[in-house]
Amino acid sequence: MSYAVSNRIFNAVIYTVLIVMCVIFIVPFLQVITISLSPPAEVNRYGLHLFPRVIDLQGYKTVLAHKYLWISYGNTIIRTICGTLLSITLTVLGAYPLSNKGLPYRKLWMALLIFTMYFQGGLIPNYIIVRNLGLLDTLGALILPGAINTYTMIVVRNFFMSLPESLQESAKIDGANDFQVLIRIILPLSTPILATIALWYGVGNWNAWFDCMIYMKSPNRLVLQLILRQILISGQFENVASDSAVVVNTETMKMATLIVSTLPIMCVYPFLQKYFVKGIMMGAVKG
Numbered sequence: 001m002s003y004a005v006s007n008r009i010f011n012a013v014i015y016t017v018l019i020v021m022c023v024i025f026i027v028p029f030l031q032v033i034t035i036s037l038s039p040p041a042e043v044n045r046y047g048l049h050l051f052p053r054v055i056d057l058q059g060y061k062t063v064l065a066h067k068y069l070w071i072s073y074g075n076t077i078i079r080t081i082c083g084t085l086l087s088i089t090l091t092v093l094g095a096y097p098l099s100n101k102g103l104p105y106r107k108l109w110m111a112l113l114i115f116t117m118y119f120q121g122g123l124i125p126n127y128i129i130v131r132n133l134g135l136l137d138t139l140g141a142l143i144l145p146g147a148i149n150t151y152t153m154i155v156v157r158n159f160f161m162s163l164p165e166s167l168q169e170s171a172k173i174d175g176a177n178d179f180q181v182l183i184r185i186i187l188p189l190s191t192p193i194l195a196t197i198a199l200w201y202g203v204g205n206w207n208a209w210f211d212c213m214i215y216m217k218s219p220n221r222l223v224l225q226l227i228l229r230q231i232l233i234s235g236q237f238e239n240v241a242s243d244s245a246v247v248v249n250t251e252t253m254k255m256a257t258l259i260v261s262t263l264p265i266m267c268v269y270p271f272l273q274k275y276f277v278k279g280i281m282m283g284a285v286k287g
Contacts, residue, residue, distance in 0.1 A: 033255070035255040069227055116150055127214060135215070155193070156197060167185050207225060
């Protein structure tokens, strides 16, 4: 078998696998969109629902009519923006000194950080700490306890270590201190890893709901995911306009809530996707 023939066979197998994977990923997503736009009669029809035959927006109207939905949307946006910015700042400030080979007891600090990845205090100690700090029912309870992730910091540290040391040395010869080196030399070269961890922290903050359920008491401080969870569990709620209970097909409402909760992240991801693979690869190759 010639090289050209074997190469064509290899490419055909690769393309076939990619097409099958695309179908596996796209079909369920089309199913979600179609069910969210379909009336109960269409939802209960047997078979796959890849394209809506009859469009009914009652599922979206029901979800969007929740009296706390838009308040929770605002809370989630604030949490995502503030939490992501704080997490990126702390991660960079923690990773940069650990990437410096001249840091005293660097291996000890790394060992202590890795220890926290495997052993944690648990739910009750975390709750006691948050309560004693006076953070209950505040935005700080959602942002501060998980402001930094050890694994993410190690990935950023590895990325910093992959940068040429000569850049830092030349800047220090010119009189720059460590903070100036970080701001003017390291960060401008770290766009891929910063975009990657921004996506990680952003998605994590956007999807989080369990900590809100524990620490938040006021309905006006709940986040979007917790409100949507309550909608899915109850299956009905009071409509603001009519002050009456509205019951929608369960599957339609589930799919509508999925679209409502994931659409903002889906809109942001394409802008960060081009940095994602590069940031992951460069942050994982150096130990």
